[in-house]
Structures are given as C-alpha cells and as structure tokens.
Amino acid sequence: MKRLFAAGASRWDSGAIVLWAVVCMFATASAHVLAQDDSTEAARSALAAGNWQEAADLGEATGTAAGWAVAVDALSIHAHYVAPEEEAEALLQRAMQLAEEAVLLDPTDPEVRFQLAHAVGRYAQYVSPLQAFAQGLVSRSRELLEDVLELDPDMVPARLQLGSWHADVIGQAGPVIARMTHSATEDSALEHYDRVLELAGDDLGVYAEVARGLLRLDRDEYRDRAQDLLSRAVALEPQDALERILHDQVVRELAELENN
DSSP states (O other): OHHHHHHHHHHHHHHHHHHHHHHHHHHHHHHHHHHHHHHHHHHHHHHHHTOHHHHHHHHHHTOSHHHHHHHHHHHHHIIIIISOHHHHHHHHHHHHHHHHHHHHHOTTOHHHHHHHHHHHHHHHHHSOHHHHHHTTHHHHHHHHHHHHHHHOTTOHHHHHHHHHHHHHHHHHHOHHHHHHHHOOOHHHHHHHHHHHHHHHOSOHHHHHHHHHHHHHHOHHHHHHHHHHHHHHHHHSOOOSHHHHHHHHHHHHHHHHHHHO
16 A cells, blocks of 8 residues: 555656646746747837837847837838938848848738838838839839738738839829839729728828828829828827827928918
C-alpha cells in the first residue's frame, strides 16, 4: 500500500510540475503579448501627439506587424507633411521597406496592408509624375488599395485613398489619357468618395481629402460641393496632431476658394 501510494504521489507530483510549467509558459507568453500591446499603444500615442520620429522608432521596436504599421504611418505622415524635402525620400523608403516586412509578417491584416499602400502612394506623390508612371508606382498603389478593400470593403482610409487615386491620375494626365492608360475614371472617384462620406460621418480628414479630389477632377463643376466640404472641415475641432495640420491647410484652402 505504501509503495502504491508513493508511486501515485510521484505521478501526481510529476503531473503537477508539468501543469505548473505549462501555466508559467502561458503566463510568460501573455506578459510578452501585453508588453507588445503596451509598446504599440505608446507608438500610437506618440503618433497622435505629432512625435513622428518617436512613433516610428517605438513602432519599429515592437517587432510586430501592428507596431510596424504605426511606424509606417508615422514615417509617411512625417515625410509628406513636415519633413524638409531633402529628408522625405529616405523617410518614405524606410516606410516602404518596413511596410513590406509587416505584410510578410501578417498578410491578412487590412491595416497592415493599407499602410503599405499609404507609403507607396506617398512616395508616388513625392517623385515626379513621370517617375511614378515609369516605376509602376501608380498601378501598384491602386492594386494595393484594391487588395485592402478585398479584406475590408468598408475601410474608410483605403476607399478614400482609392478615390483620390482616380482623381490624382485624372488631374495629372487628363480624363482621356487617364482612362486609356490606367482605367482611372471620374465616375469611380465619385463612387468611392460618396461611399466614404456615408461611412465616415463627420471627419475632418475625409472632408478635406474629398474636397481636394473633387477640385482635381473638375474645379468648375465641383467648386460648390468642395467649398461646402471644406466649410464642414473648418467647423470641426482637430483631434490629433495630423488633424491640426489638416485644419490649418483647410482654412487656407477655403479662403482661397472663396476669394477666387
């Protein structure tokens, strides 16, 4: 009896040790995930505050696709809106490289894929129109955005950017060449913009971007609608650093539109 009890106790002790080891393993993994989440949130907070370089460094340091997406967003915004022109190209190249790695790490996350489209789109705007066409950046931007919308048809930033893709190509090449070379059409731009306005509600950035896109499509035809959207944008309180930049731009754009 003693021997049986002892054997049973030994088996129970071994099982308890294994169970404890498993619990510890999951606790360690959970703590690691929480630490990563905290780091990503810290990067998002830096992004919202307009600390672009800090947000990029914090996001990249997470080693996660979500963190890298925040870093790409910060780099793309910094390059497009704030950085001196001589620094913008390096920032955008870093953004594109990091975005490519993030997509490899998590190819099914719409936000991760959108940030790749964001970085490529900003780089296409940075280089000359001829370079953008020659390097295939224009077509790639559209393909990336369509990939995002396959994953999430109602993702506002992706649909907004795709509407602006059509408007930008038409604005650069004219409606006939734009349709012939890249199948960019005014109807497609308007369709995306109308859907975005339905989805987004009151959104300073959406109002501003749709207004600009309409003016690129046809300044005379869409002037009144663009002016209305800019007026709505001006009336909204900026919620973060990027929106403060956009709000300042919109105030100037509305004044220019009203005076010309």
